Amino acid sequence: MSMSSFYVTTPIYYVNAAPHLGHAYTTIAADVLARHHRQRGEDVFFLTGTDEHGEPVADAAHAQGVEPQELADRNSERFRALAPKIEATNDFFIRTTDPEHMAVVQDVLSRVRENGYVYMGTYEGWYCPKCADFKAENEVDDGELCPIHHVKLGREQEDNYFFALSRFQEPLERLYAEHPEFVAPKSRYNEALSFIKSGLRDVPLTRHKLTWGVPVPWDKGHVFYVWFDALLNYYSALSYAPAGQGFWPADVHLIAKDILRFHTVYWPALLMAAEIELPKRVFVHGYLLMDGEKMSKSLGNVLDPFAVIDRFGADALRFYLLRDVPFGQDGSVSTAAFEQRYESELANDYGNLASRTLAMIVRYRDGVVDGGDPDGLLHDDFAGLPERVAELLDRVELTNALDEIWQRVRRL
Ligand code: MSP
Secondary structure (H helix, E strand, O other), X not given: XXXXXXXXXXXXXXXXXXXXXXXXXXXXXXXXXXXXXXXXXXXXXEEEEEEOOOHHHHHHHHHOOOOHHHHHHHHHHHHHHHHHHOOOOOOEXXXXXXXXXXXXXXXXXXXXXXXXXXXEEEEEEEEEOOOOEEEOHHHOEOOOXXXXXXXXOEEEEXXXXXXXXXXXXXXXXXXXXXXOOOEEOHHXXXXXXXXXXXXXOOEEOEEOOOOOOOEOOOOOOOEEOHHHHHHOHHHHHHHHOOOOOOOOOOOEEEEEHHXXXXXXXXXXXHHHHOOOOOOOOEEEEOOEEEOOEEOOHHHOXXXXXXXXXXXXXXXXXXXXXXXXXXXXXOEEOOHHHHHHHHHHHHHHHHHHHHHHHHHHHHHHHOOOOOOOOOOHHHHHXXXXXXXXXXXHHHOOOHXXXXXXXXHHHHHO
């Protein structure tokens, strides 16, 4: 692979429910990066897909009286269909139920064990089945509620294989010191680093009570904890996706802050344990909010991206999300705000500019643009614009890049 390659990923989405606008948001942002790097002539690989194992999916399937595989098949198809609908140009769509992915998970995690980072232990503590995550005492709201889902948590006790995360405390601190670009924006870097510095505890690597997962090759009574299965998608996909070879390590993992710890702590530690090269950067964006809360299926405050696109079109949606919510921060979205941007910026600013310009070219220039010298002031206004936009996109500052362009639209 040449030096000029670029590998970008989205999280793989849970198939316990249909996609909502929050999922579309990350995929759109990743697509902007993929197109930018392709336009510059780089070899690009853009990966997205679905996370299909684990408790959230198994529970949702049982609640609907179907097998997990059936629910996974149905909802994975909806995520797959969302990508072209939002005009995402992903090169592959991974499913964690792909047998090729499952084999890589078994292989890599066996290596982690052979390298001495896996042992048998007992987990005792809080667990949120919706997050598929174990919670420390200080993370539990009001003594027993999930801080994200506001559901009552159960106490779990389970004999599991553990991953010796605590042994990576010092290597992770070194990674953060040597690579300050590993996590962006800076506030998220600080958050991840302070979590590491607060002291890492070992984490369950397998689940004994579940069957919906990748079987543990050395102990058939266990499946791998869904997060380790899921994280490995970024690595496994390249081994069987057509044209995927040679892109590792990833240049940018795009995620929202809900899954920060998995990507900025567990993931690099796991790769170190397996002796695999680390990704270059994790970029963490904020939440799309509705009525002041994170848009999420379990809270019921979601917008359906299919319906929004049918009404406004994919381009308008892409524009709206990157314009209205400063990329990297939380921001409220609503149909009213969308209509407002659509009218004032797309129809008025941009639409009027385009239609007047075209009309004047016909009327005063016989329909020919002769490439004559632009007005001197305008010339100055546009000088260096492509370079400036490219530089911002390289830093994943998507809203700032769009703003540079929009200032010129206004000026014209
Ligand atoms: N399956 C895990 C991720 C595994 S990655 C190895 C998961 N899935 S998820 O379906 O819950 O998707 C979470 C991701 O979807 C977020 O990190 C973000 O990229 C996107 N979003 C979901 N809701 C969102 C908002 N309300 N706002 C912004 N992004 C949102 O976690």
